[in-house]
Amino acid sequence: MPYTGNKPSAVPLTSADIADSIITSAKIVDGTIVNADINASAAIASTKLSGIGTYSVHAISRYNYQTAVTASTGSTNYIDISGGNYVSFTPTSINDIIFLSHYCSVRQGTASTGVDTYLMMATSASITSGDTKLNYDGQNMFYDASNDMYHFVAKSFLLPCTSLTPLTTYYIEQAAALHNSNSTTWNYTAASGSGDYKHHNVSLIHYKYN
Amino acid sequence: MAQDFTRYKARLTGTSAATLFTANSNDTVVGISVANVLTSAVNASVFINDGTNDFYLVKNAPIPAGSSLQVLDGGAKVVVQTGDILKVVSDTASSLDTWVSTVDAIS
Numbered sequence: 001m002p003y004t005g006n007k008p009s010a011v012p013l014t015s016a017d018i019a020d021s022i023i024t025s026a027k028i029v030d031g032t033i034v035n036a037d038i039n040a041s042a043a044i045a046s047t048k049l050s051g052i053g054t055y056s057v058h059a060i061s062r063y064n065y066q067t068a069v070t071a072s073t074g075s076t077n078y079i080d081i082s083g084g085n086y087v088s089f090t091p092t093s094i095n096d097i098i099f100l101s102h103y104c105s106v107r108q109g110t111a112s113t114g115v116d117t118y119l120m121m122a123t124s125a126s127i128t129s130g131d132t133k134l135n136y137d138g139q140n141m142f143y144d145a146s147n148d149m150y151h152f153v154a155k156s157f158l159l160p161c162t163s164l165t166p167l168t169t170y171y172i173e174q175a176a177a178l179h180n181s182n183s184t185t186w187n188y189t190a191a192s193g194s195g196d197y198k199h200h201n202v203s204l205i206h207y208k209y210n
Numbered sequence: 211m212a213q214d215f216t217r218y219k220a221r222l223t224g225t226s227a228a229t230l231f232t233a234n235s236n237d238t239v240v241g242i243s244v245a246n247v248l249t250s251a252v253n254a255s256v257f258i259n260d261g262t263n264d265f266y267l268v269k270n271a272p273i274p275a276g277s278s279l280q281v282l283d284g285g286a287k288v289v290v291q292t293g294d295i296l297k298v299v300s301d302t303a304s305s306l307d308t309w310v311s312t313v314d315a316i317s
Binding site: 003 | 245251273274275277278280283
């Protein structure tokens with residue numbers, strides 16, 4: 001069955017019927033390219049990828065600051081989270097990173113107004129709170145399932161949002177504030193106490209993954 | 211003996227089968243040219259309906275842009291009888307110009 005003009009060399013068409021360098025994006029059905037179509041050695045330059053591998057500062061310090069609360073310090077670089085005050089942040093992606101200075105707790109749900117029971121922290125190797133035992137040394141954070149919050153026991157830290165739910169608001173609250181000589185009793189209000197854990201002012205930088 | 215040569219033509223507008231002609235006697239189809247008038251390849255079918263079923267002369271034949279398909283080749287002919295309907299269809303609207311040459315009422 002002859003063709004006049006251009007002829008397909010086979011039925012169905014083979015690659016030989018298609019001239020080199022003529023297939024354009026318009027010829028490819030939208031949404032059909034999948035990961036397997038990309039060669040593992042493609043080494044696509046990151047500059048050609050949109051929103052990959054870059055961070056931008058989404059919010060600093062007073063992000064979502066509760067305006068009804070007066071900071072106990074005059075610095076605009078800190079947020080006063082003493083006395084049950086709080087500041088919140090909302091990860092936009094699990095790849096977001098939150099920088100927090102000083103000790104504090106992060107929880108999901110309505111912020112504490114000072115009535116929450118915080119997990120106890122101790123300087124000993126064992127931290128006891130309810131039925132939870134945690135190793136203080138070497139631990140930067142631990143999760144308190146009973147209160148659905150994370151406690152941070154480092155002076156400052158980066159909080160990867162991989163364990164957080166994007167678009168959910170989390171609240172930064174005062175950590176179990178002050179320990180007393182290896183005691184498992186912690187004082188929540190320790191504004192005038194001593195020790196590293198008395199800090200009530202935190203800086204928050206929300207790095208948004210683009 | 212004089213022969214009554216007849217031609218039929220169809221310019222497809224849609225993707226439904228278009229009738230080229232309906233045999234009114236024992237006719238002979240001596241040529242079917244199906245030309246792709248678009249700038250991209252299409253798939254064409256030519257078939258005869260005998261009143262009950264479709265019998266394909268060619269089905270889903272790819273026709274590249276700038277090309278036409280001669281369904282009958284090498285002196286081949288197709289005989290149809292009264293009531294047989296020759297149809298053409300494309301998978302792309304407004305893509306085909308079809309020309310059919312027949313000899314009517316051969317006896």
